[in-house]
Amino acid sequence: MPQLLAIDTSSAWCSVALSLDHQDPILRHEEVSAGASRLLLPWIDEVLAQANQSLASLDAIAIGIGPGAFTGVRLGVAAVQGLALSTDLPVIPVVSLDAIAAQLTKSVQFKDHDPQHFVVAIDARMEEIYWAKYRSNGMDCLPIRISEIQLSKPEDIDLDQVDYLAGSALKAYESRLFGRYSLPAQACDGDIAISALGILDYAKQLWAEGKQIPVTKLEPLYIRNKVALTTAEREAIFSQGVNGG
Template sequence: MALSLDGQAVHFSHEAVTAGASQLLLPWIESLLSDAKSSLKDLDAIAVCIGPGAFTGVRLGVAAVQGLAVSQNIPVVPVCSLDAIAAQLLDSAALQSSQPQRLMIAIDARMDEVYWASYDIQDRRLPNRIGDIHLTKPEDLNLEGVQFLAGSALNAYRQRLPQFTGLIDPDISISALGILKCAQQSLQDGVHCEVRQLEPLYVRDKVAFTTAERVEGKR
C-alpha cells in the first residue's frame, strides 16, 4: 500500500502473504493511515489495481476499495496492472541508462498464456500504452520495435518467448508505488470514476480448464 498526502514523502508498506489477505487488508489500511496521522476523509481519491492478474486478489482489492470509497463518498482511480509495472520501471537504473523509446511489459497469465502490452516512453510523462492489453501464447508476443522487455513472463516462459536481444528485467512485479504513480497522473489529467463504475479488468473470459482439457494438455 502507498499513501501520498499534500506533497509529503510517500508512506509505503509492502508485505507478501500467501493466504489470509482478506483478513489483513483493512487493518493494514488503518495502520497506514494512522502512521500518517490521517483518515479516509482526508483523501481526494482511492486508487486500486483492477487487473489483469490473479482473480481472487483483483476482486478482493476492488471490493475493499468499493466499501471504503462508498463510506466517505470518495472517487476512485482504476489502474491497470501492466501500466503500474511500466510506471515503476521508469525508476530502474537499467532503463534510465539505456533510454529506450519503446518497452513491453509481459506477465505470466497462467494457463500457458501471457498478458502483454507495449509502451512508448515520453519525456516527463508515464509510459504511454500502445493499443490494447493482449492475452496470447508466449510465442506470439509482438516484439517488433521493443527495446526493453520486463515482467514475470520472462522467468515463466523464457525458452518459449520470441528471440530478443534488447535489455530485460525479469524480476519486476507490481507494487503500490506503481499504482500510485499512475493514479497521480490520472488525477492531474482529471481522470477518475465514481465507485459504482469500478470493476475488474477481465482480459480473459475463461478462467479454468475442464477436466478433458487438463487431460489433453498432459499428452
C-alpha cells in the first residue's frame, strides 16, 4: 500500500489525511470556512508527527483539484506545489466529485438503498451547480464516473434513470433540482461533504494505475472556463505527467 498524504480545501472544510501501509488513516477534518490558510500546514505537521513520519518518507501527495471554491482550490494546490517541490514527491490530482462519490458509497444510507446509478451535485454558487453521473461498481470497488463534469443551472441537472442524488446542491437548490424528475427522501443525501478520506480512496486507485504526475504538471480544475475535459483530454494529461516525470 502506498504511503500517501491527502489534502482538500475545495470547500468550507479543511481536510488532511495520512495513509500508512495497512493502518487506519489519520484524519484532521473540520469546517473552518476561511480559516484553511491558517490551519492547513500545521495540520499536515500534526498528522506526520502523530505517525512519526517525515513528508519525504511518503510516496506521494494527493490533492483535491476541484471543482469547488476558487480560493480554496488555489490554496490547496499552491500548498501541495510547495510541499512536493521541497521533497521531490509526485502528486495525485483527484476531482472533488469523484472523492465525494467514493465516500458516498461507504455510507449506510447509500448501501441500504443500493442504487445502480447516482449523481453527485455540489453548489457552485452564482445560482449554478457542478454535477456528474456515476455507476456503482460493486461493494468493494470505487464507483465509475459515466459522464463528464457539468456546470449548469439546478433545473438543468439530468436525473434520468438515476436512483440516488447526493451533495451540497440538495440543500442549496432542492426545490429547483426536481422539476423534471423526483426521488424519494431516502435516495437523497444533502449532508455529505468532501473529505480527505475520499481523496485518499481515489488516490490509491490512481496510484495503482500509475497516474501520479510530477508537481510541475499540477493544475486546478476550473469547470467555468471549460465545461469539462473529454476522456481523451484527461488521458492525455495523465500521459504527459507520466512521460514528463
